[in-house]
Amino acid sequence: MTVPGLPMAVPSRDLPTRVRIHEVGARDGLQNEKATVPTEVKAEFIRRLADAGLTTIEATSFVHPKWVPQLADAEALFPMVGDLPVSLPVLVPNERGLDRALALGARRVAVFASATESFAKANLNRTVDEALAMFEPVVSRAKSEDVHVRGYLSMCFGDPWEGAVPIPQVVKVCTSLLDMGCDELSLGDTIGVATPGHVVALLAALDEAGVPVSALGVHFHDTYGQALANTLAALQQGVTTVDASAGGLGGCPYAKSATGNLATEDLVWMLRGLGIDTGIDLGRLVATSAWMATHLGRPSPSRTVRALSHEDTEEH
Incomplete structure (x- = not known):
């Protein structure tokens, strides 16, 4: 797919020159789909994402199939993509999940914590x-085992039961995760209520509190259209790792009318316009998300996917 209208790059001195995108579409995105995507399609999705230049692609989750039936094929899927020259983190909820991941050779895992009592009770009991x-x-x-560990922290900015989450409460859980040995943290705006000032x-x-910005990533949902603004605010503070989901796949079952994760394509478009390198081929990425949308039976919610797919169709 050609990309006819790339934005003009206008670099800014107060922004990083390169950002690592932590792609979550194959895990966080697909686990929220009502229909179960065939394992072969998931593997091809991950391969296409790697071909588009993504270097960190969260592959699956080793949770009990009862809780996330869409990812019940973790044991079958991981070996199908394990040869890719990219990082393939997997979610592990407990020691049993870690056992399953290590048995397949996983070298990057993630745990999923909560900043609030209500969500911890709802999600982890x-x-x-x-x-x-x-x-x-x-x-x-x-x-x-010399395995890299990421700590996800959900509800960092707001909780559907508790409302706004006090910043010291979030800091306390963050420092606990780092103290136990997590290599990096992902700050999650699970219901999409954050605004730039709150992020700063x-x-x-x-x-x-002594938490290095190099250990932090951000994970914004676009429920209220704030994900890109919040990402820019985080970049201005020195954050260089941003979570995003190809095609904007995924959402949060606890947020009414949640529109899902920040779309990777929308993020890449903004970063390219800011002169920030990602190493991603936007045309291939858009084509990948458009391809997955056909398997899901609905159009991609990503504005960039829609715009560039429309322009490509008109061109031909």
Whole structure:
């Protein structure tokens, strides 16, 4: 696919020169689909994402199939993509999940914590402290195996039951995850309520607490159309890792009318316009998301996918 209308690059001195996109579409995106995507299609999706230049592609989740039936094929899927020359993180909820991941040769894993008691109870059936206690042996064992560990932290900016989340509460859980050995953290705006000032305030508080910005990534949902603005605010504070989902796949079942994750294509378009390198071929990425949309039976919610797919159709 050709990309007829790339934005003019206008670099800014207060922004990083390169950003690593942590692609979550194959895991976080597909786990929220009502229909189960065939394993072969998932593998091809991951391969196409790698071919488009993405270097970190979250492949699947080793949770019990009862809880996430869409990802019940983790054991079958991971070996189908394990030869790719990219990082393939997987989600592990507990020691059993870690066992399954390590048995297949996974070298990057992630645990999924919550900044709020309500979401911890709804998602993990535990208190925040109980969840952290459950993750501690998982992280410890992973590190003993020289495996990279990412800590996801959901509800960093707002919770559907508790409302706005106090910044010190988020900082406390972040430092707990780092203290137990997590290599990096992903700050999640799970219901998409963050705004740029809130993002800046949280990052400033984490900096004051001694959390290096190099250990942080951001994960924004676009429920209220704020994901790109929030990402730009994070970049201005020195963040260089951004989570995104090809085609804007995924959402949050706890947010009414949630529109899903920040679309990778929309992010790449903005970053390219800012003169920030990602190493991603936007044309191939758009074609990949358009291809997946046909398998899901609906158009991609990504504005960039829609715009460039329309222009490509008109060209031909």
